[in-house]
Amino acid sequence: MTEGVEPLLERLRKDVVLVAEGYLFELERRGYVKAGPFVPQVVLEHPDAVKELHLELLRAGSEVMVAFTYYGHRAKMKAIGREDMLEELNLKAVMLAGEVARQGNALTAGNLSNTWKYDSKNLEESSKVVRAIFKEQTRWAVQVGVDFMVAETFSHLGEALLALEVIKEKGLPGVITFIPLQEKSCDGYLWEDACRILDENGADVVGLNCGRGPDTMLPILEKIREKTNCYIAGLPVPYRTTPEQPCFFDLKTPGQKNAFPVGLDPFLLTRFEMADFAVKARDMGVNYIGICCGAGPHHVRAMAEALGRSVPAGKYSPDLKQHPRIGSKEMTYCFAPRGE
Ligand SMILES: [Zn+2]
DSSP, X not given: OOTTSOOHHHHHHHSOXXXXXXXXXXXXXXXXXXTTTOOOTHHHHOHHHHHHHHHHHHHHTOSEEEOSOTTOSHHHHHHTTOGGGHHHHHHHHHHHXXXXXXXXXXXXXXXXXXXXXXXXXXXXXXXXXXXXHHHHHHHHHHHHOOSEEEEEEESOHHHHHHHHHHHXXXXXXXXXXXXXXXXXXXXXOBHHHHHHHHHHTTOXXXXXXXXXXXXXXXXXXXXXXXXXXXXXXXEOOSBOOOSSSOSTTTOBOTTSOBOTTTSOGGGXXXXXXXXXXXXXXXXXXXXXXXXXXXXXXXXXXXXXXXXXXXXXXXXXXXXXXXXXTTSOGGGOOSOOOTTO
């Protein structure tokens, strides 16, 4: 536990907790992560880039620095032939998150993700592999020091339950979230039922992250709120998903090409739309509010300010009155706005 920092469950009891994720996408845009494998080697190859992004998100109002170990697990590292990096990468990622968190009264979270190894048809064997992956990553997170664990983007309730079991064994709070790509989990549960079952099994925070934009995630969050007693989490992607194209995997550019993952820019939501999501989610009873792949610090700052918070990056929040072209009449130089 980080000394002198208010723990997650205490914060949630009093107010919503704001959390920025989306490290893979943002570091890919910045040229430090390869789209496709999406493995966080950047932690060892360019640690300053990871630290800088943590810092930007902290200044924008994120209360949690999530260690960048997403897909930094044994199965993925093995798939790219870099299992040798595994332990050092996990330890370093938690160190970087912690260093930045301590600069701003934020919490440090360890991070587990779906392994791609869970197989409902081969439960016994695959559960062994998955459990071992979660155990070693959790052990490394605890070794460096985390306040809680985030376990995310699960498509199977069974895999999420394994993550919960491993986190609980360590006595840590856990935030467990599903990626709602379809109407049900791959093992056949409606998302609200999957979340209720996690709740019944002792999860502290359950919900959804990634995959869907606010418009197609909020209706599911509403059902989860109705069925679940524990705290709930909602971290959509900042993309304009629709009932016809509910996930960012479904979005198509005019030539009908898949926009995911590197052509999504035309669908990116504005900071105002994400701010609007934060307020709607809070009013609906979502407790752990955030943003996933596609997030930029500007989204996070707007969400924080919409929730009534004052954040370090707020010093530079827009003040368009001071703009010579679109500001007040007195400030207008020789250009008048069109139509005048
Ligand atoms: Zn995401």
